[in-house]
Amino acid sequence: MASVSEMYDVTWEEMRDKLRKWREDNHRNSEQIVDVGEELINEHASKLGDDIWIIYEQVMIAALDCSRDDLAWTCLQELKRQFPGSQRVKRLAGMRLEALEKYEDASKQYDSILQDDPTNTAARKRKISILKAQGKSAEAIRELNEYLEQFVGDQEAWHELSELYINEHDCLGDLGVREAAVFHGGVCVCVCKQHTGSVVTLAGGQCLQECLARYGKAAFCLEELMMTNPHNHLYCEQYAEVKYTQGGLENLELSRKYFAQALKLNNRNMRALFGLYMSASHIAASPKVNATVKKANVKYATWATNQINRAYQLAGRGTKENKCSVKAVEEMLESITMS
Amino acid sequence: MVGELDLKKSCRYANQLKNMAELLLDSSIRIWVVLPIVLITFCVGIIRHYVTQLLQSDKKVDLEQVSDSQVLLRSRILRENGKYIPKQSFNMRKQYFNDAETGFFKKVKRKVTPKNPMTDTSMLTDMMKGNLTNVLPMIVIGGWINWAFSGFVITKVPFPLTLRFKPMLQRGIELLSLDASWVSSASWYFLNVFGLRSMYSLILGQDNAADQSRIMQDQMTGAAMAMPPDPNKAFKSEWEALEIVEHKWALENVEEELMSRDLNFCGIFSQEIKATMF
Numbered sequence: 001m002a003s004v005s006e007m008y009d010v011t012w013e014e015m016r017d018k019l020r021k022w023r024e025d026n027h028r029n030s031e032q033i034v035d036v037g038e039e040l041i042n043e044h045a046s047k048l049g050d051d052i053w054i055i056y057e058q059v060m061i062a063a064l065d066c067s068r069d070d071l072a073w074t075c076l077q078e079l080k081r082q083f084p085g086s087q088r089v090k091r092l093a094g095m096r097l098e099a100l101e102k103y104e105d106a107s108k109q110y111d112s113i114l115q116d117d118p119t120n121t122a123a124r125k126r127k128i129s130i131l132k133a134q135g136k137s138a139e140a141i142r143e144l145n146e147y148l149e150q151f152v153g154d155q156e157a158w159h160e161l162s163e164l165y166i167n168e169h170d171c172l173g174d175l176g177v178r179e180a181a182v183f184h185g186g187v188c189v190c191v192c193k194q195h196t197g198s199v200v201t202l203a204g205g206q207c208l209q210e211c212l213a214r215y216g217k218a219a220f221c222l223e224e225l226m227m228t229n230p231h232n233h234l235y236c237e238q239y240a241e242v243k244y245t246q247g248g249l250e251n252l253e254l255s256r257k258y259f260a261q262a263l264k265l266n267n268r269n270m271r272a273l274f275g276l277y278m279s280a281s282h283i284a285a286s287p288k289v290n291a292t293v294k295k296a297n298v299k300y301a302t303w304a305t306n307q308i309n310r311a312y313q314l315a316g317r318g319t320k321e322n323k324c325s326v327k328a329v330e331e332m333l334e335s336i337t338m339s
Numbered sequence: 340m341v342g343e344l345d346l347k348k349s350c351r352y353a354n355q356l357k358n359m360a361e362l363l364l365d366s367s368i369r370i371w372v373v374l375p376i377v378l379i380t381f382c383v384g385i386i387r388h389y390v391t392q393l394l395q396s397d398k399k400v401d402l403e404q405v406s407d408s409q410v411l412l413r414s415r416i417l418r419e420n421g422k423y424i425p426k427q428s429f430n431m432r433k434q435y436f437n438d439a440e441t442g443f444f445k446k447v448k449r450k451v452t453p454k455n456p457m458t459d460t461s462m463l464t465d466m467m468k469g470n471l472t473n474v475l476p477m478i479v480i481g482g483w484i485n486w487a488f489s490g491f492v493i494t495k496v497p498f499p500l501t502l503r504f505k506p507m508l509q510r511g512i513e514l515l516s517l518d519a520s521w522v523s524s525a526s527w528y529f530l531n532v533f534g535l536r537s538m539y540s541l542i543l544g545q546d547n548a549a550d551q552s553r554i555m556q557d558q559m560t561g562a563a564m565a566m567p568p569d570p571n572k573a574f575k576s577e578w579e580a581l582e583i584v585e586h587k588w589a590l591e592n593v594e595e596e597l598m599s600r601d602l603n604f605c606g607i608f609s610q611e612i613k614a615t616m617f
Contacts, residue, residue, distance in 0.1 A: 119400050152413045257590045303598050310601065
């Protein structure tokens, strides 16, 4: 197999700079990191100087992602030799145990870190990811909530919590109950055994209200993220999607607004454009709105349709496939309006 | 000493022409006194920086302090960026912080133990270390320079000084008629200590331990560590600031603003997306 430097004709300095760029941008392209990093470590270790230690860390985590335990073990040994008793290295050792699915040992490792230093956030977060890896999402949510009570400013943790809440009820999607709730103007059609309503019960007897409440909590987490990163269009879009899923006239209006905000922040966010169209047309189709609101929403939906068509015209610009895809989009838009 | 004889000669000459205050100093003074003092001060500063780094003890951070500072940060962000979240969410959070009975800032009172420098052992050792690395070298080297390079003036400060400065700046030179602007080696040393500060930041980076004047400033302001010693005061001021904030939703007219013009799609459909590494 040709080496990276031969394939791309780059020097070791360029490889090192590329690794640094990936490190600073927090990329997770593990296979590429393993390829580049392994070669740097094996061939050019002496030239790297003190940079080598951070590269060892970066390559080790990438190696764990690619199940390259041999490489991870080598990196860990080097780091242990250089920094004995370091908590950062202990955390890496714990991560390796996690990758080997030895969750008990990993948990013990993190506990020992926390004994020395109770403020170590990395170890606590790793323990929560162990719970997540084992599939114990309810416990993971509980632990993460406790963690966030103490460390309110941890962005990563808020985002993780919102994802955990959102993924808690994929079961809803299977039965199509979510759609029913939304279409009935957002009145919560509770279908579980404890409440009156229709006959359908969900898997595990979960209460629909509870499920929708979890969406509310996910929305709370996303609000925290939106406040600390007001110019990030992705958080706005995710928040709008959660609000749309919760359903109800008020939530639909909010979701429309936040889809629009996401578009304002980034004109090229196609998902937000479709979301804007869907929320506007749902509000317009709802029987409870008055005429002015209906007219306004129809106007928004039409504008969104025009923009979508424009986007699809631009894509491909005159190629044969393009004409078909434009037609497909138009048909899809019409079908959504009618339903 | 070499310079002494020359000095006495030129002083007699200067006395003859009373108005002329120009002294001609031997150029060996420049080579053997001015430059060595600069070098000595500089090297001592660098050594002091590294010694301080070696002697520095790890700062133990209290979990509660970290937590409190993050809560204050969150409250500040709520005040500044609260307009990006819906009104109801904003009010919910404001109530969480500021409610008269159950609000966080009203309910939580932290126990504040005033840190007495005499009894708190960690602060005592820190103070001792500070004294050792900063004050002691200054005194020792200042004294040595005063002894080694005594009896002659080094340089002239570019601004006129009154006679009251003479005993301070002209140690060891008992000349009544000498202009107070001419200073001895000890004052040149002290001038260097403060003057080389910018050199240290150039070479050692900001916030280095060789920066004496900054350390003196720190000693004067007292123990100002990560959190202000009284979190209760911080909570109270944050409570007041949050009380007066009103929610003005930034998304009020977002649709109108968005739809006033077509969307800008440039760059969205690039024909070839480069997927290679380099």
